Amino acid sequence: MPEAARAWRIVLEKIESDLLDGALGPGDRLPPERELAATLGVGRSSVREALRVLEVMGLIRTGTGSGPTAGAIIIATPRGGLSALLRLQVAAQGFPIDDVMRTRLVLESAVAGALASDPQRDTASARTIVDAMDAEGLSPAEFLALDAQLHLALAEASGNAVIAAMMSGLRSAIESYVLAGAEQIPDWDATVTRLRSEHRAIVAAVDAGDAIAARTLIHDHITGYYAEAGLSRA
Incomplete structure (x- = not known):
């Protein structure tokens, strides 16, 4: 598994790549934490850290629970x-x-x-x-x-x-x-x-x-x- 100090950057780079490729766009929901962690080979704590950075940057909105507002959603408010x-x-x-x-x-x-x-x-x-x-x-x-x-x-x-x-x-x-x-x-x-x-x-x-x-x-x-x-x- 990548070093914890840089593991969250792998998550950011993956999301950035998906945005540039058009695989993700405004309104799309990111995969669940567990899925991102397993796919990228990083810990869930690293995924959460990356999501916090993206939220501060104004690129995602996160919601708890279940339903249409739950999870991390790409928003176009940079x-x-x-x-x-x-x-x-x-x-x-x-x-x-x-x-x-x-x-x-x-x-x-x-x-x-x-x-x-x-x-x-x-x-x-x-x-x-x-x-x-x-x-x-x-x-x-x-x-x-x-x-x-x-x-x-x-x-x-x-x-x-x-x-x-x-x-x-x-x-x-x-x-x-x-x-x-x-x-x-x-x-x-x-x-x-x-x-x-x-x-x-x-x-x-x-x-x-x-x-x-x-x-x-x-x-x-x-x-x-x-x-x-x-x-x-x-």
Whole structure:
């Protein structure tokens, strides 16, 4: 029998292979633990460990007992797993802040351009958040939490599930980094006034269908804050 330390990986590799080959797909039920263990020559504890990993990754849903909801079922919701992985990497400081910024520039410029070019775009959620950011008396933490929500709302409105998942995972990085940077800004009130104006300009460009302006505005918005807060070495 394979070493326990790596046996659960054999289960993952088998399921991955079946997904790639089309032998498994969303809605399909995995074989019972005992059957997987016997087929792959691993212990049932290794199968359970692999299933726990897959559930955390958002690739399966498990249910106990019997009936149509029992067992492990493939589900097509990878966003939760990808977001969780990115959040954990950010929490462990696995990503340099400059890399986070550059990734945001790539993703959010693409989002702004795609949204502006889409005649069916829906920016209602983004506009609601922009309005909420006009409230008086918001603390830096409250304002920047809304800021992160706005950028996520734009990503979700783009309809690109991969970008939305990545932005969701990076959200905690966005909030923590920009909040740390806020402490270095000498005139926070002036910065808030500028950020509010920039947010409205970005959403207005998207609503006007001006993809070039939307991409430029969001690029300058992100790089401007990072530079002002002393967060970027670029």
